[in-house]
Amino acid sequence: MLLWLLSSSLESESGFADIQKWLAAPLVKVVVWGILAGLLYHLIAGVKHLVMDMGIGETLEGAKTGAKLVVVISVIAIVLAGVWLW
């Protein structure tokens, strides 16, 4: 919920510059990356749920490949998010 704090300062005056300075700090980057990682994994696993709701991959085999896909795609997305932040 750090993100809320950030967006709140973004909406105010030139607190934008303060946020930019904040986001340059390594520790803040790690925390933000952690939050992004959690959200990305949640998003990708959620999409898998919606796909399974549509009746795709509902067999035991399908569920196993789906779960593997979620982990692989999540790792890629999380690494990319890290590249973006640094």
Add this chain to the structure above:
Amino acid sequence: MVKNVTSFGRSGVSEWVVQRVSAVILGLYFVGLLAYMLLSPELGYTEWKALFSTTWMRVASIAALLALSAHAWIGMWTVATDYLTEGLLGPKGTVIRFLFQAACVLLIFVYLVWGVQILWGL
């Protein structure tokens, strides 16, 4: 049949639908916002402020905020009724679950009010 006073519907089907509709709203909103941030590397305060000043962005943000509140509540309710039970925690299970859910509602409400204040610049 399980009677659950903390669900909105009678059977859970409405929660199931709300959870998925809110998930789609949140997914579209945040993927869109992420794409915008990735496509504008020289994003400054002026552009950022202008984006959130447009009516369509405010409507989309309010929709995402309401979706997030509903999504978070149903998610926490699901976790609490699955894991914070008398079966797992002993006789105090119900009290602990009630306190946990009350704390969740309070937190979600605070985020909702805060979010609306940010969006409408009070």
